Amino acid sequence: xxxxxxxxxxxxxxxxxxxxxxxxxxxxxxxxxxxxxxxxxxxxxxxxxxxxxxxxxxxxxxxxxxxxxxxxxxxxxxxxxxxxxxxxxxxxxxxxxxxxxxxxxxxxxxxxxxxxxxxxxxxxxxxxxxxxxxxxxxxxxxxxxxxxxxxxxxxxxxxxxxxxxxxxxxxxxxxxxxxxxxxxxxxxxxxxxxxxxxxxxxxxxxxxxxxxxxxxxxxxxxxxxxxxxxxxxxxxxxxxxxxxxxxxxxxxxxxxxxxxxxxxxxxxxxxxxxxxxxxxxxxxxxxxxxxxxxxxxxxxxxxxxxxxxxxxxxxxxxx
Amino acid sequence: xxxxxxxxxxxxxxxxxxxxxxxxxxxxxxxxxxxxxxxxxxxxxxxxxxxxxxxxxxxxxxxxxxxxxxxxxxxxxxxxxxxxxxxxxxxxxxxxxxxxxxxxxxxxxxxxxxxxxxxxxxxxxxxxxxxxxxxxxxxxxxxxxxxxxxxxxxxxxxxxxxxxxxxxxxxxxxxxxxxxxxxxxxxxxxxxxxxxxxxxxxxxxxxxxxxxxxxxxxxxxxxxxxxxxxxxxxxxxxxxxxxxxxxxxxxxxxxxxxxxxxxxxxxxxxxxxxxxxxxxxxxxxxxxxx
Numbered sequence: 001x002x003x004x005x006x007x008x009x010x011x012x013x014x015x016x017x018x019x020x021x022x023x024x025x026x027x028x029x030x031x032x033x034x035x036x037x038x039x040x041x042x043x044x045x046x047x048x049x050x051x052x053x054x055x056x057x058x059x060x061x062x063x064x065x066x067x068x069x070x071x072x073x074x075x076x077x078x079x080x081x082x083x084x085x086x087x088x089x090x091x092x093x094x095x096x097x098x099x100x101x102x103x104x105x106x107x108x109x110x111x112x113x114x115x116x117x118x119x120x121x122x123x124x125x126x127x128x129x130x131x132x133x134x135x136x137x138x139x140x141x142x143x144x145x146x147x148x149x150x151x152x153x154x155x156x157x158x159x160x161x162x163x164x165x166x167x168x169x170x171x172x173x174x175x176x177x178x179x180x181x182x183x184x185x186x187x188x189x190x191x192x193x194x195x196x197x198x199x200x201x202x203x204x205x206x207x208x209x210x211x212x213x214x215x216x217x218x219x220x221x222x223x224x225x226x227x228x229x230x231x232x233x234x235x236x237x238x239x240x241x242x243x244x245x246x247x248x249x250x251x252x253x254x255x256x257x258x259x260x261x262x263x264x265x266x267x268x269x270x271x272x273x274x275x276x277x278x279x280x281x282x283x284x285x286x287x288x289x290x291x292x293x294x295x296x297x298x299x300x301x302x303x304x305x306x307x308x309x310x311x312x313x314x315x316x317x318x319x
Numbered sequence: 320x321x322x323x324x325x326x327x328x329x330x331x332x333x334x335x336x337x338x339x340x341x342x343x344x345x346x347x348x349x350x351x352x353x354x355x356x357x358x359x360x361x362x363x364x365x366x367x368x369x370x371x372x373x374x375x376x377x378x379x380x381x382x383x384x385x386x387x388x389x390x391x392x393x394x395x396x397x398x399x400x401x402x403x404x405x406x407x408x409x410x411x412x413x414x415x416x417x418x419x420x421x422x423x424x425x426x427x428x429x430x431x432x433x434x435x436x437x438x439x440x441x442x443x444x445x446x447x448x449x450x451x452x453x454x455x456x457x458x459x460x461x462x463x464x465x466x467x468x469x470x471x472x473x474x475x476x477x478x479x480x481x482x483x484x485x486x487x488x489x490x491x492x493x494x495x496x497x498x499x500x501x502x503x504x505x506x507x508x509x510x511x512x513x514x515x516x517x518x519x520x521x522x523x524x525x526x527x528x529x530x531x532x533x534x535x536x537x538x539x540x541x542x543x544x545x546x547x548x549x550x551x552x553x554x555x556x557x558x559x560x561x562x563x564x565x566x567x568x569x570x571x572x573x574x575x576x577x578x579x580x581x582x583x584x585x586x587x588x589x590x591x592x593x594x595x596x597x598x599x600x601x602x603x604x605x606x607x608x609x
Contacts, residue, residue, distance in 0.1 A: 029438050035514035036431035036440075043428035044443065046484035051450050054461035061461070068464075111350075118347045121340070128595060130347065132588075133355045139539040139591055140584040145566065146357045149364070149573075156373055158360075192354065197487070197536065197602075204602035225339065239606020246451050246607065254454035276456045283460045284548050292460050300457045307452040 055300065062294035068287050079294035090295070092270045093278040096183060097253060097299075100274065101306060104187055105252035108194035112244060115195065116202035117229070131203055138196035145261055147189050151175040182263045182271040189258050194251065198244030205240035209233060234317050241317065245310045253303045256280065275299050361584065364577035365389075372573050388578035395565070395575055401553045403561065409475070410558040414541040417479045421537045422530050425488040426496075430518050432489075433496035434504065444493065448607070450486040466549060477549035482541060488533045494604040495529040496522060528597035535598050539587040558583060 030037070062079055064072040083090050119130045137144075150158040153174035160172040175181045209232075217232045234241070256276035259265075263272035266281070275295060283292035356379075364372065366384040396403030431437070432444050455462075462481065471477040499522060507517045545559040562583060566576040591598070 026438065033431075033435070033437035036435055036437055039431050039514065039518060040428040040443070043424040043484050043489065046424070046480060047447070047450075047486070047489075049465065050462055050481040050484060051458060051486070052446060054458035054465065055450075055453075057461040057464075058458060115347065115350065118343045121343075130351060131595065131599075132592060133351050135591065136358055136588050137354055139535070139587040140358060146361045146364075146580065148566075150357065150360075192357070195354070197605075200598060200602045201605040204599040205606065207599065208603045224336070237606075240602075242607035243605050250452055250454050254456055256456065276454075279456060279459065283463070289460055289464075296457045296460060300453050303453040303457070304449070 058293045058296045058300070061290055062297045064290045064293075066289040066293075068289060072290065075290065079291050080298075082291070083294055083298065089270055089273065090275075090278055093273045093275050096271075096273055097255070097275045097302075099183065100187065100190065100255045101249070101252050101302075104190050104194065104255070105249050105306075108191055108252065109198070109245060109248040111191070112195055112199040112248065113202050113241075116199055116206055117233070119203060120206040127203075131200075134195045135199060138193050138199075144189050144193060144258055147185075147192075148176070148262060151185055151262070153177065176263055177268050179269050179271040182267055186255065186259050186262055186272050189262060190252070190255055193258070194248065196247065196251070198240075198247040201240045201244050201247075202237070205237045206233070209236050238314065238317060241314055242311060245314055246307055249306050249310055250303055253299065253306065275302075358584065361577065361580055364574075365581035367574065367577070369574055372577075388574040392565075392575045392578045395572075396561075401556075405554055406556060406558045406561040409555060410542060410544075413475055413478050413544065413557065414538060416475075417482045417541045418534050418537045420479065420483045421485065421488050422533045424483050425485075425492050425533065426523060426526065426529070427518060429489050429492035429496050430522050433493045434499070434501070447486045447489050451490060455481075463548060472549055473551050473555065475550075475555060478541070478544055478546065482537065485537065487536060491532055491536075491601055491605055492526065492529050494606070495526055495532075495601050498604060499525050528600040531594035531597040532601035535587075535591055535594055538590060542587055543583065 061072070063074060063076060065075045065079075066072040115130075115134055119127050119134070122130060152158070152160070153172060153176060155161055155164060155172050157172065157175070159175065163169050164172065173181070175185060213232050213236060214228060217228060222228050222231060254276055255274050259267065259272040259274055259277055260280075265277060267273060276299065279292055279295045279299065282288045282295060360379060363379065363381045365388055366386070367381045368383060368385045368387055371378065371382060393403065396406075432440055466472050466477045471480070503521060503525075504517055507521050512520070543559050544557055545563060546556050550556055550560075558579070562576065562579040565572050565579060
């Protein structure tokens with residue numbers, strides 16, 4: 001099928017040495033494939049309108065001062081210099097976001113794989129049940145506020161009640177208004193929610209590994225399951241590992257809803273503030289759109305950079 | 320314990336030690352409990368009478384299950400300005416239209432990308448893959464402006480339309496469609512079917528597992544949507560927003576809040592139980608080639 005679509009223009013350019021053929025060829029190609037473009041157009045129209053153009057627009061806007069009322073005014077790098085030099089809250093947000101990315105990202109990624117790997121050894125029925133148990137939190141419709149009851153600051157809060165009952169402490173702790181605890185609690189809840197798409201991709205990937213590879217490995221002297229994991233399982237799952245990494249990294253940089261739901265907005269002393277909540281602050285409350293766009297652009301660059309870096313690392317798996 | 324272990328398919332190959340297997344399964348069980356307990360707790364809470372909700376020390380399981388919380392919910396929302404059914408209808412509308420539309424649009428776009436090479440196909444797909452690498456927060460500000468220019472603020476379209484073109488759906492659909500044998504499409508072409516017919520009568524029925532996968536990814540997201548910054552009118556708001564209102568009522572609304580939470584979480588989980596094997600079939604093709 002591929003050959004069929006590409007060969008006619010190649011032939012025609014050989015037959016007609018005339019210069020005008022280049023543009024005509026492109027036109028002919030477009031016309032011949034017009035059905036494909038028509039099929040794609042509804043999706044692409046929306047995709048470009050709400051994803052691609054906004055990214056470009058956001059980058060451009062980050063060089064302007066814009067408050068939605070006056071005409072945008074060009075300010076050069078001022079938004080960025082203010083962001084990195086004069087905004088202490090952004091520094092807290094940046095620190096928290098990086099902590100999430102560095103702690104939650106890898107842990108959730110490894111957890112996704114580890115659980116999928118152990119689940120894969122179970123019999124099909126138990127496997128289906130365990131898949132459900134681990135995947136359910138991530139689709140349970142934002143019920144993470146259950147954790148609000150667990151970490152509630154009074155004696156009726158689950159954790160407080162439990163700890164007091166068993167004599168670990170005498171007075172309840174204000175879990176969600178104490179700077180010391182806010183970040184770790186958000187991380188726990190984030191991890192609880194993080195076994196999503198990549199977890200499913202890993203489970204599916206593990207089930208499709210060629211069994212003969214494992215048998216061949218056993219003959220070639222693979223002695224235990226760890227060697228099997230490193231030399232056979234991981235390399236044959238590399239595409240899924242790449243996909244999973246993208247999903248986990250992106251979500252670990254985008255922590256916001258959980259922080260707002262658990263610690264409030266803004267949280268005590270900005271202890272649960274992330275780049276996304278900072279963006280919400282300037283974008284939807286202060287209406288400093290240019291500045292908010294600069295925040296968004298920084299976030300964009302960080303997410304993309306982390307993804308590209310991880311992909312480079314993952315290429316080394318099992319080599 | 321031995322009976323429990325028998326439930327597992329114990330690998331019979333020599334290179335697996337029993338001790339390590341046992342430790343791994345114990346590890347799985349501990350974390351499985353960590354994952355499941357909050358959800359089990361949420362289910363229990365919804366059926367607790369008020370005196371059990373505020374028991375000290377708090378108790379995990381319900382002793383005398385009642386439906387009081389659900390009756391209270393109906394009574395509470397019956398008295399309020401906008402009846403509960405309105406929130407449910409809004410949520411259902413957004414979720415169903417958004418999910419079906421997403422499956423249709425992304426499969427229509429995925430079919431040419433999966434099966435043919437034409438000018439722009441490669442670059443378009445790599446843009447989609449790249450957009451998996453950042454979250455929607457990045458585009459939130461310009462999106463708001465686009466919405467206000469289009470006059471879509473305070474309409475359901477502002478939630479539905481952008482969700483139709485989420486990149487993950489197209490990506491998974493395209494990867495799955497690559498498995499469809501070319502010969503099948505060729506045969507249809509020889510029989511005189513045009514591209515649209517091939518898409519609708521040959522490709523679509525063959526990618527049913529992928530439909531269900533897109534559904535399971537899209538549905539919870541829309542179902543849990545609280546309307547964001549786009550919807551102001553009370554009569555357009557969603558169930559998740561109503562839940563926020565109810566729980567904001569504080570301690571007195573704890574029972575009702577638990578009831579709504581149960582409604583919110585039961586639907587997506589049920590859908591996943593139904594579609595699990597299909598979803599895994601699709602996910603097996605989700606791999607990303609550098």
